[in-house]
Amino acid sequence: MARPTLAPADAAKDLTGWSVSSGDRPAIERALKFVDFNTAFAFMTRVALKAETMDHHPEWSNVYNRVTVLLTTHDAGGVTDLDTTMARFIDDAAKALGGE
Numbered sequence: 455m456a457r458p459t460l461a462p463a464d465a466a467k468d469l470t471g472w473s474v475s476s477g478d479r480p481a482i483e484r485a486l487k488f489v490d491f492n493t494a495f496a497f498m499t500r501v502a503l504k505a506e507t508m509d510h511h512p513e514w515s516n517v518y519n520r521v522t523v524l525l526t527t528h529d530a531g532g533v534t535d536l537d538t539t540m541a542r543f544i545d546d547a548a549k550a551l552g553g554e
């Protein structure tokens with residue numbers, strides 16, 4: 455049974471720093487900035503390990519100390535509770551590493 459999807463605006467409003475993706479797919483996005491590349495990559499490592507345990511992976515890019523993250527559930531064709539769970543984990547990991 456496919457997971458129910460959420461309106462991206464509804465998903466984003468309950469989260470810190472997330473917005474509706476400007477792209478053509480229903481998704482939420484957040485841009486993060488860290489003190490340096492090492493810290494940005496430490497953040498990505500923590501999220502990567504969580505993504506593997508959840509079997510739910512972000513679409514992201516990294517330029518030096520910046521990481522932009524897009525979350526959507528490919529199998530559902532939209533934003534689901536997997537994305538909001540991952541978003542909350544990302545917010546906690548970013549906060550722990552001084553990201554903003």
Ligand SMILES: C[C@H](O)[C@H](O)[C@H]1CNC2=NC(N)=NC(=O)C2=N1
Binds near residue numbers: 509510512527529530
């Ligand atoms: C085969 C594997 O379990 C699926 O492709 C998983 C992997 N990670 C995933 N990540 C995301 N964001 N959406 C998915 O639908 C998804 N599906």
